[in-house]
Amino acid sequence: MASFNRVILVGNLTRDIELRYIPSGQAVSDVTIAVNDRRKTANGDWVEEPCFVDVTLWGRNAEVASEYLSKGSPVLIEGRLKLDRWETDGQKRSKLRVICEKMQMLGGRSGSGGSPPSSGSSRQHTAEYESSYGSGEHEQRDAGARDAQPTGGGAGYEDPNIPF
Structure with a gap:
């Protein structure tokens, strides 16, 4: 049976990026993006539900992101899901994360971060x-x-x- 593991997300960074290097010299950064889902409730009100997704950036993606993106920056992430499992104090734990393979900065440039474009403008x-x-x-x-x-x-x- 064939399998396919691909994720595409568009959201905003929840905090500034902290870049670090592993002993081999490769750059890595763990970020969280907020992806908002807007839906209508039974009584007709619109409600937004954020989904927070942990993403790991490697290599040049991590370096570029730490240089140009900051908290609130819109970003498109394409990658694959990875399940991390570990045990702490006898309790088994797990966490699903996205390993970024491609990153696209969205929005306009203002200063050093990529803030979203103004509400009246759809130009990129x-x-x-x-x-x-x-x-x-x-x-x-x-x-x-x-x-x-x-x-x-x-x-x-x-x-x-x-x-x-």
Whole structure:
């Protein structure tokens, strides 16, 4: 019988990331993300139920997360489930966690953390877009010198030489 162990979660970090290194030199970080579930009760009221999920980040994922993410940062995690089992004082214990294989930072950039975009904006900024165009006005350059083509509404959108 075949088996499949894959988890995809989108949520917010519950605390700042603490990066540590194991004796072999590999980076590791244990984080918790809050994934909210919104449902309607029997009397018609909406209620949000948070689910807290423990996630282990390894290697470059752990280093990048500790550098750019902080408490409240939205993040997408893809990985696999792992059941940890141990015994404490004669009691058997277990804990289900996610081992992160891919991580995607979500939301816009503000300062060092990736805070969620403003409530009225559905745009997602990339580091390349912000470093090339910024949020203010920029000088007009020819189309060949651009790092990226604007996708709409931003500076340079009215350029008639866009090849599409």
